[in-house]
Amino acid sequence: MSLQATYLGMPLDVSDLDVENLAYFRHCAAHDFHLQKCGACGLLRYPPTTGCPWCASPKSEWTRVEGKGAVHSYTEVHHAIQPAFKAHTPYLILLVDLDTQKGKPSADEALRVVGNLVTPDGILAPPEMVRRVGIGTRVRMVFSDVGAGFALPQWTIDEGATQPAKPWRYPQE
Amino acid sequence: MTMPAETDTTSPKYLRDKYAIVGVGETEYMRGSGVTTRALGTKAVRNAIEDAGLKPSDVDGLLSYQSGDSTFSNFIAGDLGIRPNFYMDVFGGGSSTEALVGMAMGLMEAGMCKAVVIFRAMNGFSQVRIGGTGARAVAPVSGDALHGRAYGWQSAGQMFAPTFMRHMHDYGTRPEQVAAVKAIHSEHASNNPKAFYKQRFTVADVLASRIICKPLHLLDCCVETDNGTALVVTTADRARDCRHPRTLIRGVVGRCNKPRTDMHYQHGPISTVAGRYARDILWPNSGVGPEDIDATGSYDAFTFTTMLQLEDYGFCKKGEGGEYVSDGTIRLGGRRPNNTSGGHLCEGYTHGLNMVIENVRQLRHDADDSCPVGPDGKRQHTYDYREGGCRQVKKCELTANMGWASPGTGSAMVMRNE
Numbered sequence: 001m002s003l004q005a006t007y008l009g010m011p012l013d014v015s016d017l018d019v020e021n022l023a024y025f026r027h028c029a030a031h032d033f034h035l036q037k038c039g040a041c042g043l044l045r046y047p048p049t050t051g052c053p054w055c056a057s058p059k060s061e062w063t064r065v066e067g068k069g070a071v072h073s074y075t076e077v078h079h080a081i082q083p084a085f086k087a088h089t090p091y092l093i094l095l096v097d098l099d100t101q102k103g104k105p106s107a108d109e110a111l112r113v114v115g116n117l118v119t120p121d122g123i124l125a126p127p128e129m130v131r132r133v134g135i136g137t138r139v140r141m142v143f144s145d146v147g148a149g150f151a152l153p154q155w156t157i158d159e160g161a162t163q164p165a166k167p168w169r170y171p172q173e
Numbered sequence: 174m175t176m177p178a179e180t181d182t183t184s185p186k187y188l189r190d191k192y193a194i195v196g197v198g199e200t201e202y203m204r205g206s207g208v209t210t211r212a213l214g215t216k217a218v219r220n221a222i223e224d225a226g227l228k229p230s231d232v233d234g235l236l237s238y239q240s241g242d243s244t245f246s247n248f249i250a251g252d253l254g255i256r257p258n259f260y261m262d263v264f265g266g267g268s269s270t271e272a273l274v275g276m277a278m279g280l281m282e283a284g285m286c287k288a289v290v291i292f293r294a295m296n297g298f299s300q301v302r303i304g305g306t307g308a309r310a311v312a313p314v315s316g317d318a319l320h321g322r323a324y325g326w327q328s329a330g331q332m333f334a335p336t337f338m339r340h341m342h343d344y345g346t347r348p349e350q351v352a353a354v355k356a357i358h359s360e361h362a363s364n365n366p367k368a369f370y371k372q373r374f375t376v377a378d379v380l381a382s383r384i385i386c387k388p389l390h391l392l393d394c395c396v397e398t399d400n401g402t403a404l405v406v407t408t409a410d411r412a413r414d415c416r417h418p419r420t421l422i423r424g425v426v427g428r429c430n431k432p433r434t435d436m437h438y439q440h441g442p443i444s445t446v447a448g449r450y451a452r453d454i455l456w457p458n459s460g461v462g463p464e465d466i467d468a469t470g471s472y473d474a475f476t477f478t479t480m481l482q483l484e485d486y487g488f489c490k491k492g493e494g495g496e497y498v499s500d501g502t503i504r505l506g507g508r509r510p511n512n513t514s515g516g517h518l519c520e521g522y523t524h525g526l527n528m529v530i531e532n533v534r535q536l537r538h539d540a541d542d543s544c545p546v547g548p549d550g551k552r553q554h555t556y557d558y559r560e561g562g563c564r565q566v567k568k569c570e571l572t573a574n575m576g577w578a579s580p581g582t583g584s585a586m587v588m589r590n591e
Contacts, residue, residue, distance in 0.1 A: 011313040012323055021319055047320040047436055073342070073443060075334030076387040077325060081305045085325040093326045095335050095438055108441030116324050135342050152323055168342045170387040172380070 005147025067141025134167030196225025202521025214294030226416030272427030362515025424459030437581030
């Protein structure tokens with residue numbers, strides 16, 4: 001069945017035809033991150049797709065994946081476009097290289113999972129937390145519950161991990 | 174002109190110089206057009222046909238691009254009494270211009286039409302805001318957008334920023350180097366009476382403007398405007414009968430991509446853009462290389478997009494784009510000026526078409542600046558590039574346009590004069 005929620009003033013809608021996204025977000029709702037693993041070549045992929053980006057096989061199965069990685073790149077938004085984000089500026093949009101499958105199938109590929117920097121309970125991070133994060137920061141996945149059976153995967157600082165001495169941040173604060 | 178020795182190519186050389194852009198037309202670049210996109214498109218197309226010295230009935234093909242924000246070709250044809258043998262309106266923004274030139278060539282090569290007009294009409298300020306505010310910001314989030322807009326990742330600047338930031342991280346590119354693109358394009362715009370922003374800005378002005386989303390300051394971002402723009406493409410033979418000297422198309426590459434077009438960030442290096450792939454089609458097709466080019470039109474939705482494309486098309490070494498755009502090369506009077514009209518940062522936002530119009534005028538040696546018009550009807554260019562002066566490139570025989578849709582998708586075209 002389809003999923004609907006309102007999150008930060010935005011209507012989110014996963015149609016009952018969109019079986020890949022339905023499966024993806026249902027696993028997220030259980031705070032249990034899963035990605036599709038190709039039934040032919042065995043590679044994981046993100047975001048959800050109908051066929052395998054590497055071998056075109058239509059066969060896949062949802063597989064549990066550890067939500068840990070490092071920030072590959074990011075932007076820090078000061079001028080929000082969507083009205084409900086304005087109260088949370090500056091907010092971070094992170095592209096995170098998962099440790100799982102990093103550098104495969106080629107050296108510059110990785111499962112780069114999008115998310116905001118959030119507090120451990122899934123709320124957009126406050127400015128003092130935003131200032132600690134840059135390229136290289138170790139992060140772990142948490143979830144923002146947005147509605148019944150519907151959650152978005154997000155990222156928070158992995159306080160248990162060894163962090164880089166100085167993550168790369170844009171030179172102007 | 175004498176063309177350089179032809180490089181090895183696997184593409185059909187026989188299309189080189191076989192088609193030409195014979196007419197260019199536009200409306201004003203403005204905010205608050207007060208008219209429909211149909212009216213903007215009709216005016217631009219009429220101006221382009223007139224510029225070519227043709228009648229509307231000489232045109233039998235129409236192509237346009239839009240994203241649900243503009244009129245369709247059949248209405249423009251109706252307004253001008255054109256009976257099309259072909260028309261098609263494609264979904265697309267940046268990088269569509271060069272791609273549609275290639276499609277126009279294909280239509281004529283297939284014998285489907287004789288002369289094709291390409292237009293883009295948009296109320297990018299007063300109707301559908303290109304920055305994504307207004308109606309676009311509050312539309313429901315579904316499908317693929319669940320992995321983007323749900324995170325406040327929506328506008329072009331937000332979507333492209335991870336590539337820009339990673340380039341700074343990987344190569345040490347500095348904010349002041351990239352800000353030079355705006356400063357230089359604003360100098361060019363100050364010599365363009367049509368430009369929406371004619372004011373000159375400095376690098377310090379750019380860095381002092383407020384941050385929109387890192388690494389973009391307000392002045393790193395282009396302007397949103399209302400305008401119509403159009404080109405007429407026909408065969409090189411028919412072009413001989415047109416009003417202006419011919420602008421011949423040497424080679425074109427359309428909507429060329431990095432791997433993983435569904436989300437190009439999955440395939441690194443993410444500091445590389447589609448030009449890295451497109452250049453392997455553009456230069457062999459054109460039979461020239463970047464060192465032969467006299468002026469460029471590298472899409473400036475943002476200062477960074479200009480820099481990244483010039484780098485990945487090979488105008489400098491990978492990683493040296495910051496230096497290339499800030500050392501004077503791309504300024505009028507420099508070795509290879511870029512966006513001599515002021516481009517999207519200053520002249521107006523058209524999804525790339527105005528940058529092709531500008532290079533056609535440069536190749537005709539007829540940039541519409543404030544220089545006096547002589548008895549032969551041509552501008553007497555002074556090459557004095559001070560504010561309010563000339564913007565004609567002194568020696569301009571070969572140009573390259575590089576269109577940008579996203580870091581993962583781009584188009585390009587080389588044109589020459591005779």
